Amino acid sequence: MHLYTQSASPNGQRVEVFMKEKGVELSMTQVDIRSGENLGDDFLAKNPFGRVPTLELDDGTYLSESQAICRLLEGLYPEPNLFGATPQELAVIEMWSRRVEMNFMMSVAQCFRNSTGFFKDRERCSAEWGEIAGEAARDAAARLDAHLANNQYLVGDRYSVADMTLAIAVGFARNVGQDYFDLPNLARFHGEVTARPAFQS
């Protein structure tokens, strides 16, 4: 297997931290998103949606979407379990992963892209939507903070892929000027998760 990625991106980080949690190493090629290499014909042949990371499998097919790549690695390298071991645990971890991604991380990304025009060479931006998405991200962060007041991790004391995603999203948000460290439980959680060996470079 061979990973096409951009290690500086939050989705790139998700796959690399997951690999470290599993003790898996993969050969990698960095894709230059800033210059739009991911939108060129060579890369679109690997992923018609133009996103990194994308994993080339041993049968020559390509697998995209960070969470799908992590789920493949979970199946191939079952220990330590990060997606859940029983039907109920698998479902609850999926629920938290989706709350983190769709309510928080996606709002952070839409705020960033629309407010800063970081990708304005390739996408239309709306400053108004950037502001609305920022409010949605803040709202989701507050709900996550309230939950973490009574839970070490998103699923009680059970560390999972959802925690990894949230910690990376909170760090990414800070890097792009959206600071959620005033929320004490989220700040405590971020410190604890990013102290794990898998988060060290």
Next chain:
Amino acid sequence: MHLYTQSASPNGQRVEVFMKEKGVELSMTQVDIRSGENLGDDFLAKNPFGRVPTLELDDGTYLSESQAICRLLEGLYPEPNLFGATPQELAVIEMWSRRVEMNFMMSVAQCFRNSTGFFKDRERCSAEWGEIAGEAARDAAARLDAHLANNQYLVGDRYSVADMTLAIAVGFARNVGQDYFDLPNLARFHGEVTARPAFQS
């Protein structure tokens, strides 16, 4: 188990079609989203993110997010398999589910909500973003249509939960004035999937 849902919503439909594919029946309560019942204290105690469907489990806890509810049902009622049977199949189906949800369905929903102001009593809208989201939905639909030119379903001839979501999203889009039936492969796909017994009321 008891399902709190809104059967007319696309996410409500996803869980109910999935139940029919599995031959599972659940008792249900309809939640009146239009009047904001999902944002009242009673419902927020079940799901602090205020979304339907939400499933009450036999242990008294609540599980939200359609895909997480479907994944629980997959674990409890394994046949017919809709999420994948091997690590690679689980991952590829997850990839397509996410492409459908995040690139297409979410753009359709953001276009609908921002263009029509359907929920303007409870959320800020941006007509400009409604237009941009509509363009993103069209772009994603075209990529899906191109893939379906050479594939019966999203994962070759292997019907999965990702197909169910796409067919429901395409139907929802048409209901809210976003018509993708000019894309021939997507139209063929929609007709074939919605002819399944699980899609009949």
